[in-house]
Amino acid sequence: MNSTRRTYAFSLTAAVILSLISVAVNAQVKTQASVSHGQATTETQVERGEVVSVNGNDLVVKMEDGSLRHFANIPESARVTVDGQELGVHDLKPGMKLQRTITTTTAPRTITTVQTVTGTVWQVSAPNFVTLKLEDGSTQRFKIPQGQKFTIDGRQTDAFGLRQGMKVSATKVVEVPETVVEQQRKVTGTMPPPPTPPAPDQPILVAVLVPPAPAPAAAPAASEQPKTLPQTGSSIPLLGLLGALALAAGLTLRAARLIRKA
Numbered sequence: 001m002n003s004t005r006r007t008y009a010f011s012l013t014a015a016v017i018l019s020l021i022s023v024a025v026n027a028q029v030k031t032q033a034s035v036s037h038g039q040a041t042t043e044t045q046v047e048r049g050e051v052v053s054v055n056g057n058d059l060v061v062k063m064e065d066g067s068l069r070h071f072a073n074i075p076e077s078a079r080v081t082v083d084g085q086e087l088g089v090h091d092l093k094p095g096m097k098l099q100r101t102i103t104t105t106t107a108p109r110t111i112t113t114v115q116t117v118t119g120t121v122w123q124v125s126a127p128n129f130v131t132l133k134l135e136d137g138s139t140q141r142f143k144i145p146q147g148q149k150f151t152i153d154g155r156q157t158d159a160f161g162l163r164q165g166m167k168v169s170a171t172k173v174v175e176v177p178e179t180v181v182e183q184q185r186k187v188t189g190t191m192p193p194p195p196t197p198p199a200p201d202q203p204i205l206v207a208v209l210v211p212p213a214p215a216p217a218a219a220p221a222a223s224e225q226p227k228t229l230p231q232t233g234s235s236i237p238l239l240g241l242l243g244a245l246a247l248a249a250g251l252t253l254r255a256a257r258l259i260r261k262a
Contacts, residue, residue: 029117038108044101051096057089061098082189095192103184108177115172117142126159132168142170 049061052068059071074089080098081087092098119132122139131141149156150168162168 032114040107043104047100098189105182113174118169121166124162
């Protein structure tokens, strides 16, 4: 997530001019290398998204096109610049807006290697090999590439024109075109916007707590009925009533007899 740089080298075919391949190259073979650079090109890619979730070092981002991208195992060293502060993956929150800028620079270059050797012909096996006696007195066997030319006393000849004792010099030039690609990645972000406050003329709901109504009081339990009636009267009125009924019955019988006699 922070700025990273990666370099890739793609080697192409090598152009060999007047090449002489050595079987065992030692200090008698002189080597020079040079690098020439071409015109570099730069391409910038911008990706935007919104943080959906952060779980440990795993990040899920919703991209502008609506797709979800899962970034797994984000290193602890990765940093995001949010409002001027450097944040790690554990500092990211859902709702944050992220932007990743990838800058790719492609630069062609050519590495040229020149090897030269000078010596005296010791033995020739034309057209494939030649053994030279070098300046330090050692001998060295070289493989002769097809079409190789040798310079002898200012004149050029092939392997068949070599003779023992000739002073020769050969040069091997290798040109290797390469393409160097460098990438820089930078991630920036912004905090989620704060919630929108209510309009000034918008009523605000006020919650009022109403205490619950008290439970109705329990009705008093009915008094138990006494098992025996209180002694509030005497038996005299009852006896008087029985006497009156007996008298009425007697009068009724007497009246009935008088009626029968008549």
